[in-house]
Amino acid sequence: MGRTIITKARFAEVQSDDATGQAPxxxxxxxxxxxxxxxxGVYLGISNLIxxxxxxxxxxxxIILIITPFYLKKVANISDRIQIIIATISYxxxxxxxxxxxxxxxQPKLPPNFTVQTLGGILIMLYTLIVPIFYRPAKA
Known part of the structure; x- marks a missing residue:
């Protein structure tokens, strides 16, 4: 399974090129x-060490923020620029x-009893809900 999101249009193209069995x-x-x-995972591991x-x-x-788009393009083989941007924001x-x-x-800017982790958790949940609604993969 590749990391680039497969759209219906990309699925049709892949099916006509070679029957890989990938579905949208x-x-x-x-x-x-x-x-x-x-x-x-790398960020979590290193941040726990330091x-x-x-x-x-x-x-x-x-450093990891700068590396992320290059890693996604070169190692994960993601060709969709918008997907790379959204994945970097996800990081x-x-x-x-x-x-x-x-x-x-x-933390000093947040209300009392409201932690940075709480803010991050809320952002993750909203991200998970909203991004697929607005994200439209590039036509391959």
Whole structure:
């Protein structure tokens, strides 16, 4: 299974080129393909190793943010530029939900008893609900 979202038009094209058996992606498949889970996993692992070191956490967040579109294009073989942008935004939302350097940066701006992780969790849920409604994969 490739990482590029398969549309009905792309499915028809693939079927005429070679019968790979891929079907157009449904909602659940699109969500999975719009979350760069391996990128989020690397960020989670590294941020847990350097917990409490805000400057280093910011540097790691930014390095991974810069690497993400290149990784998605070259390693995950995603050709749709919009999908790459949305997946990169997804990385940002997941990073916020994990806390890290965002805690000291955003926490003072949030209401009492409302954590950065709560904000991130809400953003993830809204993202999961909204993105597939508005995202239209590029015609292959």
């Amino acid at each position: 992606d449904n909602y659940a498949s699109q969500i999975v393909k719009l979350i760069p889970i391996e990128i989020v 917990k409490g070191q805000d400057l280093v956490q910011w540097i790691i967040f930014l 940002i939302i997941w990073a916020i939900s994990l806390g890290g350097p965002f805690e000291n940066f955003l």
